[in-house]
Amino acid sequence: MTFMVQAVEHFSVSRGADSRIMVEKQLSREQLLLEIDRLRQQVEDLKEEKADLEILLETTAEHSDTIETQLRYRALEAVREGEIKLAQFLEAIPVGVAVLDSQGKPYYINHAGQQLLGQGVLPLNAVENLSETYQIYIEGTDTIYPAEKLPLVRALRGESARVDDIEIHQSERKIPLEIWGRPIFDERGKVAFAIAVFQEIAERKQAEEDRHKFIKKLFELNNVLEKSLDAESETTDAYGRFVPHQFLNLLGYESIIDVNLGDQVQQEMSVMFADIRDFTKLSETMTPQENFNFINAYLSRMEPAITSNNGFIDKYIGDAIMALFSDFADDAVKSGIAMLNILTDYNERRQSVGYIPIKIGIGINSGSLMLGTVGGKNRMDSTVISDAVNLASRIEGLTKDYGVSLLISQETLERLRNPADYAIRIVDKVQVKGKSQYVTVYEVFDADPAEILSAKLANLAVYTEAMLLCDRKEFREAGKLFEECLRTNPSDLVARIYLKRCRDWRSLLKGI
Known part of the structure; x- marks a missing residue:
């Protein structure tokens, strides 16, 4: 009985149940703890009853031997009854319970343990040959489980252990087990018993x-x-x-497979056209392969200037680039300036290997446009349709007439966050093809060579006044100011064009 009491008191992860037969095949740790608490309480009651009997026995020692014998008999009966009850509890627990004494000899195994282990009693040499006797293997292998690592054996060494990588190999099946081992100490702190609880x-x-x-x-x-x-x-x-991701995003799609023929969206955007001057004449001097190499070398250098300024290339038209900017007109203007600066570096490289430098013209316009898909069942393409697009193309064409590299429209100028951030001057009011109204265009000359940029900036006030005089038809005074501009900057083709116009208009007025 002493062991049974110690086992219940010291085994913190044991399994418990009342005397009724439990139908559950596997208990949780919480259920076992609850049952063991109930069992512990009953054992405590037995201990109190035994203590009362012992006290009674001591106080009646002076009585006759008959009374002493009766009391001892009653005490032994109480203890025996307690042992029977505790054994009934252990037998009712649907998990295996095995106990070794301090010498490693088998002390007890319940019925559930016998069934799981496949043998009735523990052998006398349990510790030395426990794994071989019960065919205990490392889970999933044919390797005998090391006896010294078994929780029951480790409990003899004073260790508490738990493992779940053990299999019992029986003739018909392999039974995986989870085993807890706990030492039970005596009043001197030495291992009195080793107890193991295990379940399938x-x-x-x-x-x-x-x-x-x-x-x-x-x-x-x-x-x-x-x-x-x-x-x-x-x-x-x-x-x-082939179809820019930004174009798809503007249509509200993430993948090209989502696009349908006729999808469209209206946007406020800035449109840029950039074209190589005299490309036809230049291409005549090259073979087809050289033409492709040249075009790809040029376009690959221009693309980063557009994408880094929040734009995307809608299409390549031979040597020309059509790009769109959806956020600010500043992005389009900055992109055009960047392209011209890149072109300067590219021309230096071309000249270093014996090629002639190239020139480009850039036209930018801003306004409302429609983006969408056009075509047929078997072939469709992305496109942009708007008068704003056509005007951007016409403005690019004007760069050839005025000998400048970058022109923007009045609509683009008005959409700049701060026009003073750029080197800008008015160029003309023109009536382009397809437009009934006159269009005002401006030159952005930030990318001009340093000496020309300085000269244009120095002459900007004189140049602007001359343009105002022309607008008021004061051609003599305007001509004088344009002459002044040309004295400090002879390469200013716009000033030269207006000087000629002033003279022509004066002659015309005289003839009238």
Whole structure:
């Protein structure tokens, strides 16, 4: 009985139940703790009853031997009854319980333990050959479990242990077990008993195996999904070289496969056209392969100037570039200035290897336009339709007439956050093809060579006054001011054009 009381008091992870037969095959740790508490309370009651009997026995020692004998008999009966009750509790627990004494000899094993281990009693040499005797293996292998690592054996060394990587190999099946081992100490602190509680965990192992299979399957599906997404991303990127991602975003799509014929959206944007001057004449001096090499070398240098300023290239038209900017007109103007600066570096490289430098003209206009898709069932294309687009193209053409590199419209000028941030001067009011009203265009000359830029800035006040005089038809005074501009900057073609116009208008007025 002493062991039984110690076992209940010291084994903190034991299994418990009342004397009724429990139908559950596997108990949780919380359930076992609850049952063991109930068992501990009953044992405490037995201990109190025994103590009362012992006190009674001591106080009646002077009585006759008959009374003493009766009391001892009653005490022994109480103890025996307690042992029987405790044994009934241990036998009713649906988990295995095995006990070794301090010498490692078998002391007790309940019925559930006998069934799980496949043998009736513990052998006398349990410690030395426990794994071989009960065919205890490392889970999933044919390797005998090291006896010194068994929780029951470790409990003899004063250790508490738990393992769940053990299998009992029986003739018909393999039984996975979870085992707890605890030492039970005597009043001197030495190991008096080693107790192990164990239960079959086949269902849990199966659940874990199913979970691992599910996770593996999920991982495989995730890999397939990632590969599919990568493939779609690669496809989208590939299509993005033909239809810009920004174009799709403006239409409200993320992938080219979502686009339908006739999709359209209206936007306020700035449109840029950039074209190489005299490209036809230049291309005649090159072979087809050289033409392609030249075009790709030029376009690949211009693209970053556009994308880095929040724009995107809508299309290449031979050597020409059509680009769109949806945020601010400043982005388009800054992009044009950047392109001209890049061109300066590119021309230096061309000249260093014996090629002639090239010139480009850039025209920018801002306004409302329609983006969408056009075409037929088997072939469609992205496009931009608007009078603002046509005007941008016409303005680019005017750069040749005035000998300047970058022209912008009045609409673009008005959309600049701070026009004073740029070197700008008015060039003309013109009536371009397809427009009934006159259009005012301005030169942005920030990218001019340093000496020409300085001269234009120095003459800007005189130049602006001369333009105002022309507008008031005071051609003599205007001509004088343009002459002044040309004295300090002879290469100013715009001033030269207006000087000639002033003279022509004066002659015309005289003739009238």
